[in-house]
Amino acid sequence: MSIKGKLVTLRAIEREDLPFLHKWTNDQEMNEMLGGWHFPSSMNDQQKWFETLHLNSLHQRYSIDVPGIGLIGTANLVDINWKDKNASHGVSIGDKTARGKGYAADTIMAIMRFAFEELGLNRLETTIIAYNAPSLALYTNKCGWTIEGTQKKWYYRKNQYWDRHVMGITREEYFDLVNKNNYWNG
Numbered sequence: 001m002s003i004k005g006k007l008v009t010l011r012a013i014e015r016e017d018l019p020f021l022h023k024w025t026n027d028q029e030m031n032e033m034l035g036g037w038h039f040p041s042s043m044n045d046q047q048k049w050f051e052t053l054h055l056n057s058l059h060q061r062y063s064i065d066v067p068g069i070g071l072i073g074t075a076n077l078v079d080i081n082w083k084d085k086n087a088s089h090g091v092s093i094g095d096k097t098a099r100g101k102g103y104a105a106d107t108i109m110a111i112m113r114f115a116f117e118e119l120g121l122n123r124l125e126t127t128i129i130a131y132n133a134p135s136l137a138l139y140t141n142k143c144g145w146t147i148e149g150t151q152k153k154w155y156y157r158k159n160q161y162w163d164r165h166v167m168g169i170t171r172e173e174y175f176d177l178v179n180k181n182n183y184w185n186g
C-alpha cells in the first residue's frame, strides 16, 4: 500500500532512493533546519541504515513521490506508542525545486489522515528549532498544529543555544481542521 495525499504519494523507501537521501543527508542547509544532528554520511552509511529499516515497525519512514516528478523528499511516523496512541512525525523536501508548491503541507495532511483515520492514533507531535520559520508556519498556519511548549536553549548551533518548540495536534484538532477546510473533499 501507499499513503495518498491530494498531491503526493508516501511509499516505502527503495534502494534506488539512496543516492538522493545521501545527498540530502549531507546538505548543510537541511541539517541546520532539522532537529537531529549528523556527522558526514557515506553511501555505505546509507546502505547500512537502509538494511535496518524493516526491523522496527514502530519507526515508519517514507519516500515522498509526486506523480510525473518522482522522489522529492521524505517523511516519517516514528516512536509509535500503541499504549498511549501517539507518535512523532517529521517531513523534509530535499529537492529544493519542489519547495513552495504545497507538497509538505499535503504530506502532513496525508500523514495525519493515516495516523488518525487508519491507525487510530490520538495525537501527533514534532519538535522544531526556533529559527525554522518555514516549518513553524507550515505546521501552524496550514496544518492545524499548535506550539504546546518551548524548551529553552535546547539546541546548540552556530555557536549559540536556540529554543526548541514542541508542536502537536490531537485527533479532535485534526477533525476540526478538515471539517473547516474541507481538505479531503475540496
Ligand SMILES: CC(C)(COP(=O)(O)OP(=O)(O)OC[C@H]1O[C@@H](n2cnc3c(N)ncnc32)[C@H](O)[C@@H]1OP(=O)(O)O)[C@@H](O)C(=O)NCCC(=O)NCCS
Residues within 6 Å of the ligand: 029, 030, 033, 034, 035, 090, 091, 092, 093, 094, 098, 099, 100, 101, 102, 103, 104, 105, 106, 126, 127, 128, 132, 133, 134, 135, 137, 138, 139, 141, 142
Ligand atoms: C519546511 C519545508 C518542509 C516546507 O516544504 P514546502 O513543500 O516548501 O512547503 P509547502 O509548499 O507545503 O508550504 C506550506 C506552507 O508552509 C509555510 N512555508 C513553507 N515554506 C516557507 C518559507 N520559505 N517561508 C515561510 N513560510 C513557508 C507557508 O505557510 C506555506 O503556505 P503558503 O504557501 O500558503 O504560504 C521545506 O522547506 C523543508 O524541507 N525544509 C528543510 C527541512 C525542514 O525544515 N523540515 C521540517 C523540520 S521540523
